[in-house]
Amino acid sequence: MSYPIIICEDSLVQLHQIDTLVQNYILFHNENFQIALKTQSPEEVQMYLKKFNPVNGIYFLDIDLNHQINGIDLAESIRQVDVQAKIIFVTTHDEMAPLTLKRKVEALDFIAKDQPLEKIRSEIYEALDFARQRIDETKTSQRKNFSFSIGTQLYNMDINEILFVETSDIPHRLDLFTVNGKYEFYGKLNNIEKKYLTLFRASRSCLVNLTNIRKVDFPNRILWFNDELFQKFSVGKGKKIKEVMDI
Numbered sequence: 001m002s003y004p005i006i007i008c009e010d011s012l013v014q015l016h017q018i019d020t021l022v023q024n025y026i027l028f029h030n031e032n033f034q035i036a037l038k039t040q041s042p043e044e045v046q047m048y049l050k051k052f053n054p055v056n057g058i059y060f061l062d063i064d065l066n067h068q069i070n071g072i073d074l075a076e077s078i079r080q081v082d083v084q085a086k087i088i089f090v091t092t093h094d095e096m097a098p099l100t101l102k103r104k105v106e107a108l109d110f111i112a113k114d115q116p117l118e119k120i121r122s123e124i125y126e127a128l129d130f131a132r133q134r135i136d137e138t139k140t141s142q143r144k145n146f147s148f149s150i151g152t153q154l155y156n157m158d159i160n161e162i163l164f165v166e167t168s169d170i171p172h173r174l175d176l177f178t179v180n181g182k183y184e185f186y187g188k189l190n191n192i193e194k195k196y197l198t199l200f201r202a203s204r205s206c207l208v209n210l211t212n213i214r215k216v217d218f219p220n221r222i223l224w225f226n227d228e229l230f231q232k233f234s235v236g237k238g239k240k241i242k243e244v245m246d247i
Contacts, residue, residue, distance in 0.1 A: 003132060004036035007060045008045050008074060009090065010067065014113065015040060018060055018090060021124050032156070033128070042069040049081040056135045057082050058128065063091040075105035084138065086131035146196060148176065148185045155183070159209070163225045165192055165199065166206040177229065200244065202233040210244055
């Protein structure tokens with residue numbers, strides 16, 4: 001899962017500055033951030049919202065955009081489409097913070113432009129850290145987020161994308177099959193089972209997401225995920241599968 005980042009700043013110089021700082025953060029923090037849009041036009045942001053309907057986006061906005069749409073107006077538009085948006089104002093108008101409360105745009109942070117670059121960098125990095133943390137905690141609390149690491153790279157994906165997790169032929173490794181592909185990572189199946197209660201223990205070596213089962217062959221004890229991908233379930237699991245799947 002990646003976090004789309006949208007930057008809207010009317011000053012081209014400052015737009016490039018914020019873009020560079022964010023790109024450097026992405027480069028050195030191994031996070032799944034992606035700059036989806038950088039623009040001087042609030043209308044272009046609104047077009048992006050209409051076209052892509054982003055979820056859990058991170059938005060860096062100036063308040064004074066030298067446009068009939070100001071940053072707070074734009075934040076309201078964002079909030080209507082991306083209800084979990086993390087909105088960060090980078091502005092010289094921090095005195096307008098109370099207005100954002102009145103307009104209920106729920107800004108995550110205010111970063112002042114009129115301070116040393118090193119301080120701006122530090123505050124942008126802190127805001128990105130906090131935004132990622134908030135998004136992950138929200139998804140985890142909703143039991144919709146599956147997290148794992150490959151080397152230094154942290155992956156987060158919707159639990160509904162999981163087909164099954166099984167032990168690998170390589171010791172201490174797990175194979176994860178999703179609707180979009182396969183991943184291998186270090187871990188213990190027992191720990192995954194305890195952490196993600198929505199995954200069902202089909203056998204000693206496999207946890208499955210029953211919501212993604214397409215067909216169940218009870219006589220042969222086979223769970224089919226598609227025409228080619230399947231897992232066998234242990235003797236005695238059939239009754240529980242029928243209960244959970246309401247068969």
